[in-house]
Every structure is written in structure tokens, then in C-alpha cells.
Amino acid sequence: MKNIPYPGQPLTQIRECRSQETLRTLEISFEKFDLVTCDEFGYVFFDKDGAELLFNHLSLRCGRKSSTKTTNLSLERWSEIFRDTVLTVAKVDRLTHRAFIINMSGKSFRVKETKQMMEK
Numbered sequence: 001m002k003n004i005p006y007p008g009q010p011l012t013q014i015r016e017c018r019s020q021e022t023l024r025t026l027e028i029s030f031e032k033f034d035l036v037t038c039d040e041f042g043y044v045f046f047d048k049d050g051a052e053l054l055f056n057h058l059s060l061r062c063g064r065k066s067s068t069k070t071t072n073l074s075l076e077r078w079s080e081i082f083r084d085t086v087l088t089v090a091k092v093d094r095l096t097h098r099a100f101i102i103n104m105s106g107k108s109f110r111v112k113e114t115k116q117m118m119e120k
Contacts, residue, residue, distance in 0.1 A: 011046070014053050037105050039073035042081050051082040055091050064095045069095065 017023040026119060030036070038058075056080040061067050073081065075096070 010057075011044075011050050011054055014057055015050070018053070026059055027057065030057065031065065034065065036061060036065070038067070038069045041069045042073040042078070044096075045080070046082055051084055051087055051091075053084075055087055058091070059094055062097065063099045063105060067095070 003023050013021065014026065017026040058067065071078075078092060079085045082088045082091065
């Protein structure tokens, strides 16, 4: 499987395609990826329009292709990201359906590496 980066900020790209009326072309290409990873979900907060666009975009894959999400926020706190409780509930429902949820805890490896580097 090839690792094909999804260029740029995905939400910015989705908005640009919508304004250029090429959104469906972007969606078709997005649907073909074997695996999509949304890394560090929760570091960027969305306005209502952005949350809806991302919801629709990620919903294209539900039940069809694999997706992973990484986040430091519990699912209960996702309404902070999307600022819309109803949309958040729908998004969590779709993203967690038939999903494997892995809760990882522990100390940051970056902090550990930094401490080791400073001790040298």
C-alpha cells in the first residue's frame, strides 16, 4: 500500500473545491484511499461550516474504507472541537461504528527524548 499524502490543510482544500465546484472530484479521489489518518484531531477547532464539511467528507468512508484518528481529547469532549453537540454526536456515531478504539496512556515519548538529550 502506498502512502499518498493528502496535500495541504484538508478543510482548506475542501472549501476551495466547493467554491470552485470541484468538490465531487475531490470526494471521489478521497473515497479511493485504502486508509486515511486524521492525526491530532482536536488541535484545530472548526466553525459550523467547517465542521459540516468535514463531517460530510469523512462520512463518505464510513463502512467502506478504513480511517484512523488520533486525538488527545476523549470522545465526550469532541463537541469542543466542532462546537455543535448534534453534529458531534452524529460524527462520533459514524466514526465509532464498527471501530476499534485504542486508549493509550502514558508519558510523552517526546518529553522522554528531550530529557535524555538534555542529560547528555
